[in-house]
Amino acid sequence: MSEQWIxxxxxxLNGLMAGVLYALVALGFVLIYKAxxxxxxxxxxxxxxxxxxxxxxxxxxxPFSHVINALFGTHVTHFGWSVHGFLAILLTVVVMIGLAWxxxxxxxxxxxxxxxxxxxxxxxxxxxxxxxxADLMWGSEIKTLDVGLPQGINLWIDETTLNWFxxxxxxxxxxxxxTCIAALLVxxxxxxxxxxxxxxxxxxxxxxxxxxLSVGISLNFIWVLVWSVAGFVALVAGIVWGTKSxxxxxxxxxxxxALPVLMLGGxxxxxxxxxxxxIIGVGExxxxxxxxxxxxxxxxxxxxxxxxxxxxxFRPQGLFGEKIxxxx
Amino acid sequence: MKxxxxxxxLTAVMAAGPAMADLVFPWLSYRTGPYAxxxxxxxxxxxxxxxxxxxxxxxxxxxxxxxxxxxTGYNTEKGVECYESTKGEGxxxxxxxSTGITYQLIPKVTADNIPMHTMGYGRTSAKNGKVFSHVFNxxxxxxxxxSIAVNHVLDLNEGSLEGKKIVLLYHNSAYGKEPxxxxxxxxxxxxxxxxxxxVDHPGQEQKSQWLQIRRERPDYVFMWGWGVMNQVAIQEASxxxxxxxxxxxxxxSGAEIDVLPAGEKANGxxxxxxxxxxxxxxxxxxxxxxxxxxxxxxxxxxxxxxxxYNRSLYLGFLAHMAALKAQEIHGVDEIxxxxxxxxxxxxxxxxxxxxxxxxxxxxxxxxxxxxxxxGPGLGMVQQWDANAKSWSLITDPIASxxxxxxxxxxxxxxxxxxxxKIAERCN
Numbered sequence: 001m002s003e004q005w006i007x008x009x010x011x012x013l014n015g016l017m018a019g020v021l022y023a024l025v026a027l028g029f030v031l032i033y034k035a036x037x038x039x040x041x042x043x044x045x046x047x048x049x050x051x052x053x054x055x056x057x058x059x060x061x062x063p064f065s066h067v068i069n070a071l072f073g074t075h076v077t078h079f080g081w082s083v084h085g086f087l088a089i090l091l092t093v094v095v096m097i098g099l100a101w102x103x104x105x106x107x108x109x110x111x112x113x114x115x116x117x118x119x120x121x122x123x124x125x126x127x128x129x130x131x132x133x134a135d136l137m138w139g140s141e142i143k144t145l146d147v148g149l150p151q152g153i154n155l156w157i158d159e160t161t162l163n164w165f166x167x168x169x170x171x172x173x174x175x176x177x178x179t180c181i182a183a184l185l186v187x188x189x190x191x192x193x194x195x196x197x198x199x200x201x202x203x204x205x206x207x208x209x210x211x212x213l214s215v216g217i218s219l220n221f222i223w224v225l226v227w228s229v230a231g232f233v234a235l236v237a238g239i240v241w242g243t244k245s246x247x248x249x250x251x252x253x254x255x256x257x258a259l260p261v262l263m264l265g266g267x268x269x270x271x272x273x274x275x276x277x278x279i280i281g282v283g284e285x286x287x288x289x290x291x292x293x294x295x296x297x298x299x300x301x302x303x304x305x306x307x308x309x310x311x312x313x314f315r316p317q318g319l320f321g322e323k324i325x326x327x328x
Numbered sequence: 329m330k331x332x333x334x335x336x337x338l339t340a341v342m343a344a345g346p347a348m349a350d351l352v353f354p355w356l357s358y359r360t361g362p363y364a365x366x367x368x369x370x371x372x373x374x375x376x377x378x379x380x381x382x383x384x385x386x387x388x389x390x391x392x393x394x395x396x397x398x399x400t401g402y403n404t405e406k407g408v409e410c411y412e413s414t415k416g417e418g419x420x421x422x423x424x425x426s427t428g429i430t431y432q433l434i435p436k437v438t439a440d441n442i443p444m445h446t447m448g449y450g451r452t453s454a455k456n457g458k459v460f461s462h463v464f465n466x467x468x469x470x471x472x473x474x475s476i477a478v479n480h481v482l483d484l485n486e487g488s489l490e491g492k493k494i495v496l497l498y499h500n501s502a503y504g505k506e507p508x509x510x511x512x513x514x515x516x517x518x519x520x521x522x523x524x525x526x527v528d529h530p531g532q533e534q535k536s537q538w539l540q541i542r543r544e545r546p547d548y549v550f551m552w553g554w555g556v557m558n559q560v561a562i563q564e565a566s567x568x569x570x571x572x573x574x575x576x577x578x579x580x581s582g583a584e585i586d587v588l589p590a591g592e593k594a595n596g597x598x599x600x601x602x603x604x605x606x607x608x609x610x611x612x613x614x615x616x617x618x619x620x621x622x623x624x625x626x627x628x629x630x631x632x633x634x635x636x637y638n639r640s641l642y643l644g645f646l647a648h649m650a651a652l653k654a655q656e657i658h659g660v661d662e663i664x665x666x667x668x669x670x671x672x673x674x675x676x677x678x679x680x681x682x683x684x685x686x687x688x689x690x691x692x693x694x695x696x697x698x699x700x701x702x703g704p705g706l707g708m709v710q711q712w713d714a715n716a717k718s719w720s721l722i723t724d725p726i727a728s729x730x731x732x733x734x735x736x737x738x739x740x741x742x743x744x745x746x747x748x749k750i751a752e753r754c755n
Contacts, residue, residue: 007543014535066628073623077630139628140364142559142585152567152593170542172567241532244563246589250362250530250556257533288536298500298526300536 003167010161010169011289012282017175019281020182024240025258026265026273027185028233033267035206035226036108038119042127044255046096046231049134051238051247053095055143057088063137085147089235096231097224104224112219131252140249145242149177178240182274185236189229189270198225206268256301260308266321275319283307349662350394351387353378353647354419356410356429361401362530363555365585368627369636370425371397375626376619376637377644380611383618388651389661404428411436420668421445421647427503430463435748438462443669447643448473448579448602452506453740455702457673458752460741464672466646466703467694468728470552471736473578473600474507475728476707477550478514480576483723489520493546497537497553497561500526504552507578511550513732531557538564551577558586566593572712573598579707582719583635587712595714598722600707603642603691605719607633611641611686635719638690645685650675673698692725698754705733 025047032040040046056063060079069075083091107122150173162168193199204212205222213219238247241254265276284300284307292299311319355374358367378393387393396417398410407429411422422437422444424430430450437444438461445464446454452471454463468476482489496511498504508524515522523544525537531553538561541549549570551561558581565575573596577586582599612632620629631637654663654671663671676695682688694703706725713720745752 007539011536011539014539018533018535069628077628135360135364140359140368142365142589144589144591146591151563153569170539170568245532245556245560246585248362248365248556248559249360250532253362253530254532285536289539292536296526297524297537298528300533301528 006165006167008286008289010167011285013169013171014175015282015285016278017171017179017281018285019261019278020179020274021175021237021240021277022257022261022280023274023277024178024182024185024233024237025254026261026277027189027270028230028237029255029258029262030265030267030270030273031189031230031233032226034269035202036119036223037116038108038123039116039267040230041120041123041255042130043230043234043258044252045127045130045134046099046234047238047241047254048247048249048252049099049130049238050092050096050231050235051145051242051251052134052138052143054088054092054147054235054239055145055242055247056138057091058083058085058147059143061138066139067136089147089239092235093232096235097228100227100231101224103227104220108223108227109220127252131249135249142246142248143242145239145247147239147243149174149239149243151243174240174243181236181240185233186270186274192229198222202226257304260304262318263305263308264311264318266318269318269320272318272320280304280307349418350392351651351663352394352396352414352418352420353644354396354398354410354414354417354422356400356407356422356424356426357397358400358402358425360399361403363402366555366580366583366636367402367425369583369631369634370640372626372629372631373637373640374423374644376615376632377641377648379619379624379626380615381644381648383622383624384614388648389655391661393648393651400426400429402426404432408432408436415440415442418665420651420663420665421672423643423647424450427451427506428501431502434460434463440665441669442665443672445643445647445672447639447646449503452702453737453744455700455737456741457696457698457701458741458754459745459750460701461753462669464696464701466675466696466701467677467692468602468705468707469702470506470578471510471733472702472705472728473707474510474550475514475705475733476600476709476726477576477578478511478518479726479729480709480723481548482518483726489518492520492548493544494520494522495541495544495546495549496522496524497534497541497549497551498524498526499531499553499557500528503554503580507550507552510733510736513736514729517729517732527553527557527561529557530555531560534560534564538568541565541570542568548574548576551575551581553577553581553586558583559589562587562590562594562597565597566590572596576600576709579639582710582712584717584719585634585636587714588717592714594712597712598709599712599719601635601710601719601721602707603638604689604721605635605638605710609687609690614686642687642691645682645687645690646675646677648685649677649681672696673701702737705730 028043032038060081062076065077154171154173157171158168193203201217202222261276261280265272284304287303288299357371375395378395382392396414398414400407400410427449430446443462452469454460454465511522527534577599579600579602587594619625650671653675654667657670658667678693682690692706705728708721709723710719711722
């Protein structure tokens with residue numbers, strides 16, 4: 001095998017891994033859109049908020065300490081304890097459920113029956129509000145997140161591929177772990193949706209709000225549930241991305257990576273998010289590898305959207321999206 | 329009756345007006361947005377410096393200094409809005425803190441007769457004071473930085489880079505592209521192979537770039553990054569086991585926030601430095617006494633001693649010295665922006681001045697004049713010690729290669745002058 005083909009194979013594998021990371025973010029969008037028809041602009045900020053809350057809890061940080069100190073002239077920053085990663089994750093999940101409940105009670109409940117664009121605008125407001133709250137609550141500095149996920153080159157793959165091809169492939173351990181987490185997450189979501197009462201109710205609401213209401217399903221409860229699950233997915237995405245780069249504001253921008261995935265995979269399909277993520281990941285990495293050097297590089301951001309647009313032309317609802325048929 | 333009315337009117341006017349004029353130092357900050365982690369220590373340092381000057385020295389020439397912060401979020405449009413909304417308040421010197429904003433403000437500050445200082449960023453050819461009358465970028469600029477980095481690796485390789493490979497990993501923006509031309513010239517001169525790899529904003533995903541670096545096995549990687557791009561790059565470099573001592577960032581890629589997320593794996597990473605690091609300077613005793621303990625610190629006071637906090641202390645010091653020079657030149661305390669420009673153009677920084685300010689050996693001695701708004705082009709190299717969690721300077725000041733940098737500056741500024749029909753000054 002020629003050297004360029006070997007390099008392309010390595011790029012493809014890394015593209016698949018990157019695609020899984022994009023899909024992790026896209027999953028949160030899909031869950032909320034599928035159940036409520038809302039395109040949740042705040043999904044990226046939710047990942048940031050969740051990751052900041054997790055680090056804050058782990059480090060025993062006093063929430064809103066800047067505000068408290070400014071108001072009362074105190075100098076409190078930390079409680080003086082640290083919390084184990086696993087417990088901190090559980091506590092963060094509780095916070096995200098609380099957030100979901102607040103979003104439902106304070107915002108979404110009052111907008112039932114409104115046009116989708118109004119709901120979308122509400123989530124834009126929510127995104128900026130959450131950004132500000134996260135800063136106030138935990139501060140703007142970059143935080144190191146370490147919940148024990150391994151990072152760095154996988155030596156076994158490096159050595160094995162070196163023996164096979166004469167060139168050791170680079171695959172990040174974190175990407176491998178993220179792939180396993182994504183598989184577990186998707187599996188868990190499918191099991192939840194198929195085999196639990198709440199999951200079936202969620203699917204019923206997703207299929208038809210009115211019909212679900214008529215059989216006694218509480219729309220409020222389901223929406224809180226969906227936002228909670230999306231919050232959990234955001235936490236998982238925040239953990240993986242935050243481990244890579246530290247927890248900081250830019251984490252909220254990972255949503256930009258999820259948009260082409262959604263366009264390609266469809267807004268209503270969990271498998272679509274995964275397959276879309278993989279196609280975008282591999283597509284953008286291979287394009288950068290093959291064409292990037294000829295055009296000055298930095299093609300990934302725009303090429304992902306070009307790829308998504310190409311798919312849209314032929315299949316507007318995305319690869320796995322539900323076909324929209326409107327009869328007049 | 330007439331006298332009484334006049335007295336009353338005068339009293340009313342005096343009561344309504346400010347008790348004393350102040351010297352306004354605008355600061356285009358970014359305490360929010362994707363670059364806030366860097367913007368906060370920068371804003372805190374500048375503000376704290378002038379709070380110290382007011383509290384300890386009673387201001388500048390007896391007049392209080394006022395830092396006028398305007399939030400840009402590192403957004404160019406907002407930066408221009410900030411400029412327009414603050415320039416009427418007697419703004420003495422602008423610090424745009426963004427190359428994008430700098431480019432937009434160059435014609436505006438020139439027309440409004442307000443000086444602008446872009447230390448270690450902005451339009452490099454603004455060093456040519458014959459063309460850029462109101463823009464100053466002393467004591468060092470990007471092209472100097474590129475040359476200083478090359479000179480450092482030349483020192484490490486016994487003066488020869490023949491056949492070596494250097495990759496420039498840069499933020500795909502006006503800022504990141506600045507050193508390319510200089511490095512291209514230097515690669516011709518020294519015979520090294522240069523590859524420039526852009527990273528799109530914000531830089532959260534750099535897998536392609538680091539796979540390429542791993543394939544090409546360069547001897548050195550230079551980085552012109554900012555924000556999350558820095559943290560991700562250092563993490564990715566450690567992931568591919570790139571030797572950290574061969575990874576050199578510009579001074580905007582060399583703060584604590586850039587290396588801490590990578591933990592011990594960032595050990596040995598290098599960056600260029602404009603000034604010394606840490607809290608080991610007498611000014612910190614005064615800051616503690618007059619600013620922090622007095623509850624007058626900007627922000628939460630937790631940024632003291634960081635690289636970026638020190639940078640804006642240095643910026644504050646240079647603005648302070650220029651204001652004093654302007655007062656001296658014009659013989660008045662209440663200086664105008666035009667007078668401030670004169671002070672900046674006649675600025676001379678000596679070791680004695682730095683010692684007096686509590687910043688001994690903090691930066692280079694230098695002077696500015698009509699032709700040279702960029703100072704000496706000196707920079708150091710600092711290295712990260714992950715165990716001690718601190719930076720240390722590992723070189724003396726290194727001079728840039730003026731034979732390469734100056735012709736580029738003349739060519740670029742000449743093109744700008746021709747395009748904008750600017751007659752050269754300083755004749």
